Amino acid sequence: MATQVSERSDACDLRYKFDFSDPAVRANPFPYYESLLQSPPLMVQRQIPWALVSRYDDCVAVLRDHQCYSSVNPMLPGTEVYDAFNQIPVMTFVDEPVHARLRRVAAPSLAVRRMENMAPVFLKLVDDILDEHWQGRREIDAVRFLAHEVPTYAFGHLLGIPKSENEIIRVLGVGRANDGEFHFHDPRFMESRADFIRHLVQTRKGQRGGEDLISLAIAAHEAHEKIDDLELFGMVMVLVTGGIGTTADLISGALYQMLRRPELAAAIKRDHALVAPLLEETLRYDGPIHTLFRATTCEVEIAGLHIPARTPVCVVIGAANRDPRKFANPDEFDITRDNSDHIGFGEGIHFCVGAAPARVEARVALQRVLQRFPRVRIADGWTPEYNGNAFGRGLATLPLILD
Numbered sequence: 008m009a010t011q012v013s014e015r016s017d018a019c020d021l022r023y024k025f026d027f028s029d030p031a032v033r034a035n036p037f038p039y040y041e042s043l044l045q046s047p048p049l050m051v052q053r054q055i056p057w058a059l060v061s062r063y064d065d066c067v068a069v070l071r072d073h074q075c076y077s078s079v080n081p082m083l084p085g086t087e088v089y090d091a092f093n094q095i096p097v098m099t100f101v102d103e104p105v106h107a108r109l110r111r112v113a114a115p116s117l118a119v120r121r122m123e124n125m126a127p128v129f130l131k132l133v134d135d136i137l138d139e140h141w142q143g144r145r146e147i148d149a150v151r152f153l154a155h156e157v158p159t160y161a162f163g164h165l166l167g168i169p170k171s172e173n174e175i176i177r178v179l180g181v182g183r184a185n186d187g188e189f190h191f192h193d194p195r196f197m198e199s200r201a202d203f204i205r206h207l208v209q210t211r212k213g214q215r216g217g218e219d220l221i222s223l224a225i226a227a228h229e230a231h232e233k234i235d236d237l238e239l240f241g242m243v244m245v246l247v248t249g250g251i252g253t254t255a256d257l258i259s260g261a262l263y264q265m266l267r268r269p270e271l272a273a274a275i276k277r278d279h280a281l282v283a284p285l286l287e288e289t290l291r292y293d294g295p296i297h298t299l300f301r302a303t304t305c306e307v308e309i310a311g312l313h314i315p316a317r318t319p320v321c322v323v324i325g326a327a328n329r330d331p332r333k334f335a336n337p338d339e340f341d342i343t344r345d346n347s348d349h350i351g352f353g354e355g356i357h358f359c360v361g362a363a364p365a366r367v368e369a370r371v372a373l374q375r376v377l378q379r380f381p382r383v384r385i386a387d388g389w390t391p392e393y394n395g396n397a398f399g400r401g402l403a404t405l406p407l408i409l410d
């Protein structure tokens with residue numbers, strides 16, 4: 008079967024230029040999405056041929072078919088940017104049956120009810136952050152002093168790590184200490200991250216009966232699930248690195264989407280229950296994760312496109328969430344729409360296992376900010392800039408005026 012790699016590099020056709028690891032694309036991916044959504048899946052030539060899948064139904068079909076579309080990175084040329092965990096086995100990047108075994112260890116401790124019960128604890132953590140950084144100030148960067156802090160504190164709590172060590176969690180989660188020293192791609196950072204997690208796991212192994220995520224994972228391991236030491240290490244790593252930056256990007260993104268629309272902001276300030284639909288619409292409209300990685304295990308056909316085995320597939324969920332076939336007027340930000348089918352948390356067996364903590368943390372944080380700082384608004388003259396990687400993006404800063 009012929010591979011349909013087009014030789015086109017038509018300057019006007021943005022489909023062939025889409026690459027989310029390119030900061031210029033990441034800065035404004037939406038014109039690319041519009042172009043991608045006009046056609047079925049296509050092959051593009053990077054170092055090797057890639058399939059790009061963008062329409063809502065096509066993305067869902069790929070994500071549900073985990074047999075033909077593997078989550079294991081085959082480390083083909085150019086796919087290294089998607090190897091977020093340096094080949095350590097983590098549930099995101101393994102297939103069945105290993106995936107199900109790993110997921111069973113973490114899922115119960117992150118379940119919706121458990122997280123909803125933790126809302127008062129998260130609220131207290133948010134209050135501590137607001138007391139420490141916001142109270143008495145006129146202007147504040149909500150990325151650094153709220154969005155990064157809330158999931159950092161929350162994870163410290165979930166992992167049973169004392170507040171005095173939050174700096175380490177922050178570095179693990181957002182790749183940068185508050186003094187801006189470390190960075191994700193810095194080998195010193197990777198090494199210190201590994202050391203810290205090894206130490207954590209080792210310490211918890213000597214204790215019994217803990218309710219934190221690591222103790223629960225160890226207990227499951229010892230009871231029946233049998234995850235080995237490297238997998239346990241990977242588990243902590245994927246939860247922290249997968250859960251903090253993304254939640255931070257949701258918090259800052261939702262604040263931005265609300266505050267840039269004065270009428271919407273006024274409505275939500277009057278009724279804090281609207282924060283929940285605000286978060287869902289943010290996840291659809293411009294969520295933290297825009298692309299997912301898969302590789303074909305066999306020759307497949309999707310919407311008329313033949314893809315050979317061992318081909319990388321970029322699943323552009325950021326585009327799917329703007330597909331007009333699924334969401335009417337998709338470029339309109341509308342918290343009253345039915346967006347319950349958005350795929351900002353993915354779809355299928357790899358659907359985000361941390362959706363509940365992310366939703367509860369973000370909801371509690373935004374509601375508390377509106378309660379305590381009802382006049383909050385975006386500082387004049389600011390324009391958004393984004394940090395990110397091959398998977399997603401989030402605001403670099405969000406300066407707010409509080410008085």
Ligand code: HEM
Binds near residue numbers: 251296353358
């Ligand atoms: C707003 C915040 C978040 C967003 C937008 C998000 C997004 C996603 C997406 C799109 C996937 C699917 C990946 C795939 O199919 O390849 C995913 C999976 C995953 N997420 Fe999240 N996530 C968020 C928060 C969290 C949190 C708080 C945690 C940890 C507590 C977490 C841990 C994970 C893990 C471990 C997986 C892999 C699940 C599996 O393979 O079964 N995420 N996430």
